[in-house]
Amino acid sequence: MASLQSKGLQARILSSEEAEKLKRDQILVSDFKQQKLEKEAQKNWDLFYKRNSTNFFKDRHWTTREFEELRSCREQNPLYNPERCKVFQCDLTTNDLLEHVPPESVDAVMLIFVLSAVHPDKMRLVLRNIHKVLKPGRSVLFRDYGLHDHAMLRFKAGSKLGENFYVRQDGTRSYFFTDEFLAQLFADTGYEEVVNEYVFRETVNKKEGLCVPRVFLQSKFRKSPKNPAPGAAGLCHHAELP
Secondary structure (H helix, E strand, O other), X not given: OEEEEEEEOOOOOOOHHHHHXXXXXXXXXXXXXXXXXXXXXXXXXXXXXXXXXXXXXXXXXXXXXXXXXXXHXXXXXXXXXXXXXXXXXXXXXXXXXXXOOOOOOEEEEEXXXXXXXXXXXXXXXXXXXXXXXXXXXXXXXXXXXXXXXXXXXXXXXOOEEEOOEEEOOOOOEEEOEOHHHHHHHHHHOOEEEEEEEEEEXXXXXXXXXXXXXXXXXXXXXXXXXXXXXXXXXXXXXXEEOO
């Protein structure tokens, strides 16, 4: 099995069969069920992690290749100090990060497969929360599901919550981003775009004759530079979901 990767500024073009499938799938989940899913979002993700604690998560070695800001955050770096690491659980849509992290003290924020799990109406709350603790001139490093990803096309009828927003059988939800939508989210919350592009990966199994097209959006958005607050300590904040 091999993987081929490329990058581009345009979304993946669907085949006629794929386009027809998405066109047919227009019926949305009822408002009652959507409210229930929102209320039980944390519980559903807790159950997901419990079921997949040993067979889901993998080392993401590509992160330091794609984001040079993270190379100083690796444990093998001689400057790494475990006494400066603070681990805490936080709902970025409701909990104030300032209760755990000093203002404008963070060097880099990773949002790797995080924002897609948040309801689109609450995504700006997440970005505003992060903005408060990020140092001026520093960046949010983003990677998440992109429009027309294979996972999006696999959803069965009755799974659609809204435009590009779906629910899995286990109750967890996933949003599939366009570059325009993501750029607007960050612009609305005080960030400058540095990079915002699609990543296309094809996992090919020649033996079985399968080609799985994966689409991700990989981006970097920077908080506007200014004179940093005196005495601000540097740290690397990492928030991650699958």
